[in-house]
Amino acid sequence: MDARESMDYKSFYERVGARNGWDFSSVKAIAEGVAWDYAKVVQSRCKASDTLLDIGTGGGELLLRIADAAGQLVGIDHAAGMVETARRNAEREKRQNVRFMQIDAEDALPFPDASFDVVCCRHAPFRADESGRVLKPGGVLVTQQVGEGDKRNLAQAFGRGRSEATTGSLMRKYAAELNAAGFVDVQCFQYDADEYYATAEDLIFLLKHAPIIPGFGERDEDFAVLERFVADNRSDKGIRTNSERSLIIANKKL
Numbered sequence: 001m002d003a004r005e006s007m008d009y010k011s012f013y014e015r016v017g018a019r020n021g022w023d024f025s026s027v028k029a030i031a032e033g034v035a036w037d038y039a040k041v042v043q044s045r046c047k048a049s050d051t052l053l054d055i056g057t058g059g060g061e062l063l064l065r066i067a068d069a070a071g072q073l074v075g076i077d078h079a080a081g082m083v084e085t086a087r088r089n090a091e092r093e094k095r096q097n098v099r100f101m102q103i104d105a106e107d108a109l110p111f112p113d114a115s116f117d118v119v120c121c122r123h124a125p126f127r128a129d130e131s132g133r134v135l136k137p138g139g140v141l142v143t144q145q146v147g148e149g150d151k152r153n154l155a156q157a158f159g160r161g162r163s164e165a166t167t168g169s170l171m172r173k174y175a176a177e178l179n180a181a182g183f184v185d186v187q188c189f190q191y192d193a194d195e196y197y198a199t200a201e202d203l204i205f206l207l208k209h210a211p212i213i214p215g216f217g218e219r220d221e222d223f224a225v226l227e228r229f230v231a232d233n234r235s236d237k238g239i240r241t242n243s244e245r246s247l248i249i250a251n252k253k254l
Contacts, residue, residue: 033193056124060086147244196238
C-alpha cells in the first residue's frame with residue numbers, strides 16, 4: 001500500500017508546513033550514488049529572463065535557492081501552512097522576484113496559456129495537461145519524484161509505509177501522460193543511492209517530518225522498532241537506508 005493511501009497525507013502535510021516547511025537543512029546525512037543535483041538540473045534549463053513555475057513548492061526552500069536563475073518565479077502549494085512558511089522565508093531573504101500562492105496543482109491551474117518558460121515539480125503530484133498548457137512553446141518541464149523503493153529497509157522494519165508498486169511505475173505513468181499531452185523528447189532517469197544518517201536523532205527528525213512511516217511515533221512499539229533498526233543498520237558512515245529517485249525532463253513542442 002502506498003504511504004499516501006494509508007494516512008491522512010494532506011493533514012500531515014499541513015502540519016509539517018505550519019511547523020517548518022520541508023527544511024531538512026539541520027539533518028546530518030550523506031548519500032552515495034546520487035546521479036544528479038535536482039536544483040542544478042532546473043537551473044541549467046533557465047535563462048535570466050525566464051518565468052518559472054514550481055509545483056508543490058513546500059516551504060519554498062528550493063525555489064529561493066535557485067531564485068537568481070530566472071527573472072520571475074512562482075511557487076504553488078495546496079497547503080496553507082506551506083505557503084505561509086514560504087512567504088516568511090522569502091521575506092527573510094528579501095527576494096523580490098519570487099511569489100507564493102496557495103493552489104492545488106491537481107486542479108486546473110489559474111494561469112493563462114503559455115505563461116511560463118519552465119515548470120518544475122519535486123516530490124509532488126502534477127497534471128501533464130495543465131503543465132503543458134501553461135508552458136510556452138519550446139518550454140521545459142522538470143520533475144523529480146520519490147521512487148517506490150525509497151527507504152525500503154525502514155518500511156520493512158516497521159511493516160508499513162512501503163509501496164506495493166513496481167519500481168519506476170510512477171515515472172512511467174508520468175512519462176506516458178506527458179507524451180499524451182503532446183510533450184516531446186521525454187527523457188527519464190533513475191537512481192537508488194545509499195543514504196547514511198549521522199545519529200538516531202537525525203533519523204527521528206526525518207521520520208517525523210516526512211511521510212515515510214505512516215503515523216510514526218503513534219504506536220507504543222515504534223521507538224523499540226527504531227532502536228533495533230539503528231542497531232542493525234549502523235555503520236562507520238552512519239545509519240544506512242536508501243534514497244530512490246526518478247527524474248523526467250520533457251519539452252513542449254514549438
